[in-house]
């Protein structure tokens with residue numbers, strides 16, 4: 001789907017990739033961008049900076065009623081939604097030590113938000129015979145993230161839901177895309193974490209990630225890979241799952257323990 005003249009909704013748009021997506025969509029000629037974020041003050045400022053073709057909405061994507069409100073208000077104000085980019089996401093470090101509350105919270109934000117968004121907007125897109133749903137997952141959804149079980153699991157789930165939506169609605173005019181970046185220079189990358197410092201080695205800017213997303217939407221790609229190397233890593237995993245796991249185990253060992261710093 002071409003961006004020109006489209007009505008685009010982006011969640012998690014007050015910072016990072018989502019913020020850049022708002023600007024890049026407008027630069028490509030979007031008619032209006034509706035930017036949603038849990039940080040109400042920040043999203044208002046971002047929308048004001050972008051000018052009259054942008055609206056900022058305070059919305060917690062983990063709340064189904066907030067997401068329903070975002071979709072309903074956009075349809076009332078703009079008459080349609082062509083592209084919905086479910087981008088808001090969080091991370092939680094840890095594995096077996098993560099609490100049930102941490103698992104539940106990240107599940108709500110990284111996965112259920114996408115279910116709430118699709119539930120609210122797909123009927124409208126089916127009625128108009130077209131629409132585009134974009135999920136910002138992560139390379140962790142195709143591979144894994146060393147050091148974060150909840151992030152790895154929820155990003156796999158996000159990708160699985162995007163695949164399912166594509167199979168279910170692809171022949172009814174709804175385009176679906178799933179974005180799987182490696183490191184992107186935003187607040188999410190934590191320089192005190194050895195795994196994230198490793199990701200910095202190949203990191204790209206939020207602007208570059210947003211341009212890759214918009215190019216992928218316009219090229220009608222399902223899998224959008226702002227870091228092309230991820231495709232090769234994914235191929236290796238598919239062709240030799242056990243060998244790929246052994247390689248990841250070695251990498252995990254490298255990042256663990258007191259001398260992790262020196263091994264990067």
Ligand SMILES: NC(=O)c1ccc[n+]([C@@H]2O[C@H](COP(=O)([O-])OP(=O)(O)OC[C@H]3O[C@@H](n4cnc5c(N)ncnc54)[C@H](O)[C@@H]3O)[C@@H](O)[C@H]2O)c1
Pocket residue numbers: 011012013014015016017018036037038039059060061062087088089090109136137138139180181182183184185186187188189
């Ligand atoms: N930065 C990376 O290295 C990287 C890599 C792969 C994937 N991603 C994914 O990209 C997406 C965007 O991440 P980012 O790096 O721009 O992060 P970021 O932290 O810079 O921005 C995330 C935005 O989401 C908002 N947000 C958080 N919880 C929310 C909620 N419940 N409701 C509404 N908004 C909420 C935050 O306020 C923030 O503005 C996420 O889904 C993330 O998992 C990031």
